Amino acid sequence: MYPRTITAQITEALKQYQVVTLLGPRQSGKTTLAKTLGATFRYVNLEDMGQREIISQDPKGFFSSINSDVIIDEVQRLPEILSYLQVFTDQENYLHRFVLTGSNSLELSGQVSQSLAGRTRIFNILPLTYNELPIEIRPQTVDEALFKGLYPRIYHRELGPSGWLSDYIQTYIQKDVRQILNIENLHLFEKFLRLLAGRAGQLINFSALAGDVGTTMPTIKKWISVLEASYVVHTLVPHHNNFNKRMTKAPKVYFWDTGILVNLLRISDPSQLFTHPLRGQIFENWVINEKIKHCFNKGLRSPFYFWRDQHGHEIDVIEDRSDNLYPSEVKSSSTFHPDFVSGMEWFNKLQGKEGGEVIYGGEESFTFKGYKVTSWKNV
Numbered sequence: 001m002y003p004r005t006i007t008a009q010i011t012e013a014l015k016q017y018q019v020v021t022l023l024g025p026r027q028s029g030k031t032t033l034a035k036t037l038g039a040t041f042r043y044v045n046l047e048d049m050g051q052r053e054i055i056s057q058d059p060k061g062f063f064s065s066i067n068s069d070v071i072i073d074e075v076q077r078l079p080e081i082l083s084y085l086q087v088f089t090d091q092e093n094y095l096h097r098f099v100l101t102g103s104n105s106l107e108l109s110g111q112v113s114q115s116l117a118g119r120t121r122i123f124n125i126l127p128l129t130y131n132e133l134p135i136e137i138r139p140q141t142v143d144e145a146l147f148k149g150l151y152p153r154i155y156h157r158e159l160g161p162s163g164w165l166s167d168y169i170q171t172y173i174q175k176d177v178r179q180i181l182n183i184e185n186l187h188l189f190e191k192f193l194r195l196l197a198g199r200a201g202q203l204i205n206f207s208a209l210a211g212d213v214g215t216t217m218p219t220i221k222k223w224i225s226v227l228e229a230s231y232v233v234h235t236l237v238p239h240h241n242n243f244n245k246r247m248t249k250a251p252k253v254y255f256w257d258t259g260i261l262v263n264l265l266r267i268s269d270p271s272q273l274f275t276h277p278l279r280g281q282i283f284e285n286w287v288i289n290e291k292i293k294h295c296f297n298k299g300l301r302s303p304f305y306f307w308r309d310q311h312g313h314e315i316d317v318i319e320d321r322s323d324n325l326y327p328s329e330v331k332s333s334s335t336f337h338p339d340f341v342s343g344m345e346w347f348n349k350l351q352g353k354e355g356g357e358v359i360y361g362g363e364e365s366f367t368f369k370g371y372k373v374t375s376w377k378n379v
Contacts, residue, residue: 001029001032001033001036001152002029002128002132002133002134002152002155002156003132004029004033004125004128004132004297005129005132005297005298006033006123006125006296006297006299007033007036007037009123009297009298009299010022010033010037010123011037013121013123013299014037014038014097014099016121017097017119017120017121018089018094018095018096018097018098018119019085019089019097019098019099019100019116019119019120019121020097020098020099020100020120020121020123021099021100021101021102021116021120021121021122021123022034022099022100022101022102022123022125023101023102023103023122023123023124023125023231024103024124024125024126024231025103025126025127025172025230025231025232025256025257026103026168026172026176027151027152027153027168027172028125028126028127028151028152028231029125029127029128029152030073030101030103030125031071031073031101032152033125034071034073034099034101035071037099038069038071038097038099040068040069041068041069041070041071041097041099042066042068042069042070042071043070043071043073044070044071044072044073045073045074046072046073046074046075046077046078047073047074047077052077052078055078055081056078056080056081059080059081059084060084062081062084063084063085063087063088064088066096067096068096069096069097069098069099070096070097070098070099071098071099071100071101072098072099072100072101073101074101074102074103075100075101075102076102076103076104082115082116083115085098085115085116086115086116086119089119090119100120101125103176103230103231104176104180104229104230104231123296123299124296126231126256126289126292126293126296127149127150127151127152127256127257127293128150128151128152128155129150129290129293129294129297130145130150130290130377130379131377133150133155137155138377141270142283142332142334142361142376143270143271143273143274144270145258145286145376146258146259146262146270146273146279146282146283146286147161147258147259147262147267147269147270147273148161148259148270149161149165149257149258149259149260149261149262150257150258150259151164151165151168151257151259154259161259161263162263162268165259165260165262165263166263168260169193169260169263169264173193173230173232173260174186174189174190174193176230177189177223177226177227177230177232180226180230181222181223181226188213188214188215189223191213191214192209192213192215192220192223193264194264194265194266195209195212195213196209196224196227196233196253196264197255197261197264197265198265198278199253200253200254200255200261200278200281200282200285201252201253201254201278201280201281201282201284201285202252202253202281203248203250203251203252204224204235204250204251204252204253205250206220206221224253231256232255232256232260233253233254233255233256234253234254234256234292235251235252235253235254236251236252236254236288236304236305236306236317237251237305237306238250238251238305238306238307238308239305239306239307239318239320239325248308248309248310252306254284254285254288254289255285256289257289258282258285258286258289261282261285262282265278265282279332280331280332282332283330283331283332283361283376284316284330284332286376287317287328287330287359287376287379288304288317288330290379291304291317291319291328291379292304294379303319303320303321304317304318304319304320305317305318305320306318307325307327307347313343313346313347314343315327315328315329315343315344315347316328316329316330317329317330324351324353324355325347325351325353326355326356326357327343327344327347327348327356327357328344328356328357328358328359329341329343329344329356329357329358329359330358330359330360331358331359331360331361332360332361333360333361333362334360334361334362334363335362336358336360336362336364336368336373338368338369340358340360340373341356341358341368341369341371344356344358344371354370355370355371356371356372357371357372357373357374358371358372358373358374359374359375359376359379360373360374360375360376361376362375362376363375363377365378
């Protein structure tokens, strides 16, 4: 297992809560992390049909028989047991701890909120951050990093990313998501995924996407909602502060892993990224993921937005720091240009603040005119 930054937060939570819940996409390292932190815990895998059937037939008996701390893996496969878990953990003399893992927040969120409100701490376990990889195996170029993504198994097993990511899309994304949505037309859903990948880092026009896919706008909204709940994509919404300007209201869509995104775009080699027309959006996707994962690893909610007005003024990332809005611009170029800060200068003049950051595809980090300039390796 690669050391995960979030470990300290989960370790502390296990001292304060009887139940800790780890949510995230399949293969993001939830089970490995749970087993590492709970080395003495009993392990129950609800993907195992035999175990699932036994527990489903007598959940009360299962919890009554427990005589140690327990990891319950893929709990979304049997969410009804959460009500029983609530009853037992509420007993004054019931001291056993539980680590729950789940790979679909849509199926779990309602049950967790209803059954374990105030009883569990929830953590999002996403693919690795770049700096969680050992130095000796980190991708050394931007395009290699974007191409491989950050799923642990690719690095741990030294797998070819194209093959593994294709299998991941077919085995998990299409299977799990289609099962939830009860989609019979696989071709239509594949078309939707690839068209959505082509819109990564862009404003979502639900009507236009529905027309291109050949389905309805409510269907597109539902599909995207389930992809979000399954940790395939996430959205970034515009910040509400309009400074008396008319603002964009549509969100932007991003994929939680650029390896998945690149694979859906049928890019088969890192060298193809250098001249790819979507390289800028793919790089922006990488940077925003790293920023959000950094917050999650501290046990914090994401404070990130984007900002855009009707005249086309735009800031790629806005961090809401309560007392000010901290702007960041994302540029895939490996060479820094002074005009990279011009948008932030305009924005800061508008809000009456100072400071900001440029994240770019180069190797050096430095300061320019009071703005941080950060290498992609140090996001």
